[in-house]
Amino acid sequence: ELKVEQNPLFLSMQEGKNYTIYCNYSTTSDRLYWYRQDPGKSLESLFVLLSNGAVKQEGRLMASLDTKARLSTLHITAAVHDLSATYFCAVGNYGGATNKLIFGTGTLLAVQP
């Protein structure tokens, strides 16, 4: 059974600081997704990582994937308050054996001024 864990579950950080959220998963997958969720809202797609070594960046967020270690990271650079949200990673393979996504536990990020 595929399990996806995130670390940390809660992160309070000051504006301007850097930090990394980690996503570990238990079985082989070559696709990993990162989403953002604001309170009471649905999911916003941030990144889709499709291969080992993939790195994508958008603004202050950068995501990477190491399929051999079954690990993805979401790095936050010089955090700002607007980044406060819950971040989820999800692993799966549409069209593959599972044809579904399994979500991580989520990381609640609070950026303090």
Next chain:
Amino acid sequence: GAVVSQHPSWVICKSGTSVKIECRSLDFQATTMFWYRQFPKQSLMLMATSNEGSKATYEQGVEKDKFLINHASLTLSTLTVTSAHPEDSSFYICSARVSRGVTEAFFGQGTRLTVV
């Protein structure tokens, strides 16, 4: 990106009644739709996967007779919570996959269900 519309955004119902939630893909045909449930401060839990024209595949522990899923067309899937109880109160989110070979699925706005 493609747009998935979910309706209603929120609903309050009495215990014992049934509630239907709609999920529509507005500008594409969705071969597969997924239904998730999210309790407060928790992650999304997949409830079922539905393919157009066939019966939904439910995840372990999800009662198929309680959560009825219909995917009658390539643009519409519905989730009906039958005989709802307060413990069914949750945030329900659908997502729709564009087509085979496409790596992304798009999420609806979610439906907040409160059973009183």
